[in-house]
Structures are given as C-alpha cells and as structure tokens.
Amino acid sequence: MRLLICIVVTIFSHPIFAGLENAPPSINMADNRGKAVFVDFIKADYQIVYDLSKGSAWADSTITFENTESGYAIFDLVPEAASASVDEKTVTISTYNISGVTKVRFINAVLLPGVHTLKIRNQISENITFSGRQVKSAFWTDDLSDQGFLEQYLPSNLEFDQYKINFNVKIVGTDTAHEIFTNGEDKLLATNEWSVEFPEHFNTSSIFFHLTPMGAFRKLAFSYRSMDGREIPVVVYGNQDLNGFKLKIQSTLMELEKDYGPFPHQKVVVYGAGSGGMEYCGATISSLWALSHELTHSYFARGVMPASGNAGWIDEAVASWRDDGYRQSSLSELSVSRMAGHSPYTRQTDRDAYSKGARFMGYMDQLFTAKGGLKKFLRDFFERRVFKPFQTQDFHHDLELFFNQTLDAEFNKYIYATGRVKKMQNQDAPSPYHPRLTKAELKALL
Ligand SMILES: [Zn+2]
Numbered sequence: 001m002r003l004l005i006c007i008v009v010t011i012f013s014h015p016i017f018a019g020l021e022n023a024p025p026s027i028n029m030a031d032n033r034g035k036a037v038f039v040d041f042i043k044a045d046y047q048i049v050y051d052l053s054k055g056s057a058w059a060d061s062t063i064t065f066e067n068t069e070s071g072y073a074i075f076d077l078v079p080e081a082a083s084a085s086v087d088e089k090t091v092t093i094s095t096y097n098i099s100g101v102t103k104v105r106f107i108n109a110v111l112l113p114g115v116h117t118l119k120i121r122n123q124i125s126e127n128i129t130f131s132g133r134q135v136k137s138a139f140w141t142d143d144l145s146d147q148g149f150l151e152q153y154l155p156s157n158l159e160f161d162q163y164k165i166n167f168n169v170k171i172v173g174t175d176t177a178h179e180i181f182t183n184g185e186d187k188l189l190a191t192n193e194w195s196v197e198f199p200e201h202f203n204t205s206s207i208f209f210h211l212t213p214m215g216a217f218r219k220l221a222f223s224y225r226s227m228d229g230r231e232i233p234v235v236v237y238g239n240q241d242l243n244g245f246k247l248k249i250q251s252t253l254m255e256l257e258k259d260y261g262p263f264p265h266q267k268v269v270v271y272g273a274g275s276g277g278m279e280y281c282g283a284t285i286s287s288l289w290a291l292s293h294e295l296t297h298s299y300f301a302r303g304v305m306p307a308s309g310n311a312g313w314i315d316e317a318v319a320s321w322r323d324d325g326y327r328q329s330s331l332s333e334l335s336v337s338r339m340a341g342h343s344p345y346t347r348q349t350d351r352d353a354y355s356k357g358a359r360f361m362g363y364m365d366q367l368f369t370a371k372g373g374l375k376k377f378l379r380d381f382f383e384r385r386v387f388k389p390f391q392t393q394d395f396h397h398d399l400e401l402f403f404n405q406t407l408d409a410e411f412n413k414y415i416y417a418t419g420r421v422k423k424m425q426n427q428d429a430p431s432p433y434h435p436r437l438t439k440a441e442l443k444a445l446l
Pocket residue numbers: 293297315316319433434
C-alpha cells in the first residue's frame with residue numbers, strides 16, 4: 001500500500017524532493033560500535049555571524065531530520081563541532097572513517113526512528129579573510145575532492161539528499177557595508193544582515209554564496225529572455241571587462257535551451273574569475289573560456305543531479321563531449337574505466353570522466369545515430385529527471401529504455417569495470433575545466 005501511495009503521489013503531485021532513496025547502505029561500524037544510519041534532512045536553518053571585533057565567523061545550525069532505522073545518525077561537517085544537541089539533549093559528534101573512501105560525522109547517541117532536531121555550532125575558517133573593517137567569505141566547493149561541498153563550512157547531508165535551506169547572515173563589529181552574491185533568494189534585512197532562502201531541491205553541492213565588501217567588484221545586471229517567456233535575471237561580477245561574459249552567457253543559454261529545453265533555474269549568477277571554474281545551480285565562478293562548460297553544468301550536474309560520486313562522471317562526460325563539438329567516437333577509442341564502479345560511499349568524481357567519459361558519450365551518439373543520437377536522449381533524461389538526484393544505474397537503464405537496446409556489456413566494461421580496475425584513476429591528473437587550486441589561490445579569489 002505504501003508503494004502504491006508513493007507511485008500515486010509521484011505521478012500526480014508536484015516533485016517530491018529526495019530523501020533516502022539514493023542513500024548508501026547503513027554502516028555496521030568496526031569494533032562493535034553499532035550501526036550508523038543515513039538520515040533524511042528535512043530543513044536546515046543556518047545562522048551565520050561574522051564578528052569583525054574577534055576576526056572570526058561562527059555558524060549556529062538547526063537541522064530537522066528523520067531517520068527510518070535506529071542508529072547513530074550520519075551527516076557531515078569538516079570543521080570540529082564546538083557544541084551539539086539533539087532534541088535539546090547535549091551530544092558529542094564523532095568521526096567514522098570508511099576505510100580508503102571517505103569519512104563522515106555521526107551523532108554519538110542511538111536515535112530511535114522519527115523526526116529529530118540537531119543543533120550544532122561550528123567555526124567557519126575555510127575561504128575567509130578578515131582585514132580591518134572588512135570580511136570576505138565564500139562557500140566554494142569542489143567535486144573532484146572528498147568532502148568538497150557545503151560540509152567544508154556548515155553541517156550538511158551527503159549529495160543524495162535535498163532539503164530546505166535558509167541562511168541568516170550577519171556581520172557585526174563594523175559599519176562598512178558589505179554585499180552578497182548568491183543563487184538563493186536574498187533579502188537585505190538591515191545593513192550587513194541578510195536572509196537567503198534556497199529552493200527545496202538544493203543539496204550540499206548546489207549553493208553559491210560569496211560575501212564581499214560593497215563595491216569590491218564591477219557588476220553587470222541584465223535579463224535573459226528564456227524560450228519559455230521568462231525574463232531570467234542575470235548578474236555577472238568580477239574585476240575584468242564583463243561585456244564578454246554577458247555575450248557568452250547569452251549565446252550559451254540560447255544554445256543550451258535549443259538543445260535541452262528551458263533553463264531550469266530562477267536566476268543566473270556568474271563570478272568572472274579564476275582559471276577554469278566550478279558549477280552551482282544557475283551559478284558559477286568561471287573564467288571566460290570555461291564559461292560555456294560551467295553553464296552546461298546548470299543542466300547536467302546542477303539540473304539533473306548526481307546522487308553520489310559514482311554518478312559524477314556523467315555530467316563531466318556530457319559537458320566535455322559538448323566542449324568537443326559533440327564529436328562521435330568509435331568503439332576502438334573507448335578505454336576500460338570504473339568511473340561508476342567505486343564504493344557506494346564515494347563522494348568525488350572520477351577524472352576519467354573528461355576523457356574516457358566524453359568518448360563514451362561520443363560512442364553512444366554514434367551507436368544511436370539512426371535513432372536520433374544521444375542529445376535526443378539527454379534532452380528527455382533532463383526533462384524527466386530535472387532536480388532529481390540520480391545514479392549511474394538510472395542513466396544506464398533510461399538509455400536502454402529510450403533506445404530499446406541492452407547496454408550491459410558497454411557499461412560493465414567502460415563504466416563500471418567491475419573487478420578490472422582496482423583504484424580510482426588519475427585523481428591527481430589535472431582537470432581541464434576544474435583545476436585544483438591551492439588554499440592561497442582560493443583565498444585570492446575572495
Ligand atoms: Zn565540468
């Protein structure tokens with residue numbers, strides 16, 4: 001009955017945002033420590049205070065979540081928690097290493113199934129600088145590294161989960177005015193105080209947030225008329241000539257809308273900076289040459305959303321295949337990979353995606369030329385799954401269904417490489433569009 005209700009709701013109601021369907025399996029922790037369970041975040045309110053008199057920033061977070069089995073609730077937060085409570089009872093936060101793959105935090109108390117409230121306090125010290133009466137801070141992310149998303153700054157869930165996120169951001173100890181750039185709906189509450197509400201489909205990889213002293217960057221605001229009639233507000237900012245960015249945004253959005261349908265986000269925010277870039281929902285930090293690649297990710301990566309590191313290759317493969325002019329590949333150009341064959345707890349994208357992944361897409365296009373080619377499928381995949389986290393198995397299955405042909409042999413050899421390739425390959429190789437920046441380089445972008 002429950003299944004039936006789920007099906008009925010899925011068909012007849014508005015989108016349901018993901019909870020546990022794509023979560024990795026629960027963990028029986030070593031040394032008989034008990035079971036750690038993934039949970040469904042429902043809502044997270046983050047109160048973020050930048051205190052210039054102390055030169056520090058702190059987050060007080062209130063997270064409502066549900067667990068469906070008893071156990072130690074898993075989430076993530078890279079900084080140490082200064083204090084935490086669940087349902088008003090003080091708890092400690094511990095770390096669990098998933099050997100050779102990743103690590104997560106868990107609440108050190110067995111929780112019965114149900115809805116709980118986690119309150120937690122932590123300092124934010126990544127990508128932040130204080131100087132005199134000014135602060136600069138950004139929540140840059142990185143999907144080519146483990147623990148690279150919002151968890152670097154705030155307590156969050158893993159990529160499989162979507163939840164309602166609200167920020168309240170305040171700067172105290174200065175009267176120098178600041179401004180924020182974000183892909184949420186921001187409201188200025190007072191000088192140096194904002195609320196930001198993010199859409200319910202956002203997850204830990206979605207948020208773009210950048211706080212700077214007022215007027216630190218040039219700004220260009222305009223609107224893009226979508227094919228569906230919307231006037232989508234666009235803000236581009238940076239320290240360079242922004243007109244080239246404006247033209248590139250307009251031409252790229254026109255191209256992507258023609259290929260894949262209306263732009264899925266409510267706004268576009270582009271920070272023109274860096275070498276290469278990083279993508280967010282409807283937003284990016286990007287150099288001009290990488291901009292069309294990064295905006296493609298607003299469809300593939302931050303439109304249809306990978307639910308885990310094992311699904312991360314698909315968006316890089318699609319974006320790189322596009323960069324390469326959607327070139328077709330022959331079977332002889334393909335190489336064995338295990339881009340989607342890593343541990344279910346993997347959180348980073350396999351860098352083989354840019355080369356082997358892109359060629360796999362080119363091969364699929366060649367294989368199905370007579371049936372309309374791969375882009376036709378990608379448009380359908382995007383339309384049906386927009387804002388829904390997916391796994392590689394979903395992509396594989398949908399592709400087979402769309403073209404009415406089994407692809408198990410191709411996926412087993414070139415994507416899952418079950419038993420053939422032991423380790424994640426090329427994780428130190430440079431990625432053309434998403435170079436790994438040093439801490440100093442990241443700070444210089446603030
Ligand atoms: Zn990319």
